[in-house]
Amino acid sequence: MTRLALVLCGFLIYFIQAQLLPAIFHTNxxxxxxxxxxxxxxxxKGRYMGLMAAVxxxxxxxxxxxxxxxLHLFPYVLVVYLLSAVKHRLYEERWYWSSAIVAICTLLDGFIRSLMILA
Structure with a gap:
């Protein structure tokens, strides 16, 4: 049952990312x-589950x-490796840490993707 729920959540996330968000945000x-x-x-969940989710x-x-x-696969995997290396020393389960880490990882992802496009 949990695998079915995870697959259905994955389809929901894909639908939101591919169809709903472009309809809401009319920007680049x-x-x-x-x-x-x-x-x-x-x-x-750790590095292994993060790598599976990233791939x-x-x-x-x-x-x-x-x-x-x-263009998205390589930065996602790299972000997971870097995040899992510093996770044990840095992360506390608080909402502001989660928000800050997501913001930092978003900037890192954009930087890596920009370097890939320039190369």
């Missing part, structure tokens, strides 16, 4: 719900939403 920038989920999974989320984001393959 969209909130990245998939990256937020990946960061939260890494914080609460699945990156492939889904690249294949179904994006134009370039690997």
């Amino acid at each position: 920038w969209l909130p990245n719900l998939i990256l937020t989920i990946i960061v939260m999974v890494t914080l609460f 699945i989320g990156g492939i889904v984001h690249d294949v179904l939403i994006s134009n370039f393959f690997g």
Whole structure:
């Protein structure tokens, strides 16, 4: 039952990211719900589950939403590795730490993606 619930939540997150958010935000920038989920999974469940979420989320984001393959997959995996390296020394289960870490990871993801596009 929990696997079915996780698959259904994944489909819901994909629908929100691919269909609902572009309809709400009529700009070039969209909130990245998939990256937020990946960061939260890494914080609460550890590196292994974070890597699984990053690979699945990156492939889904690249294949179904994006134009370039690997443009989201590689930064997601790199963010999970960096976050899991500092998680044990830094993270406390408080909402402001979660918000700050998601904001930092979003900036890091954008920086890595910009470097990939420039290269």
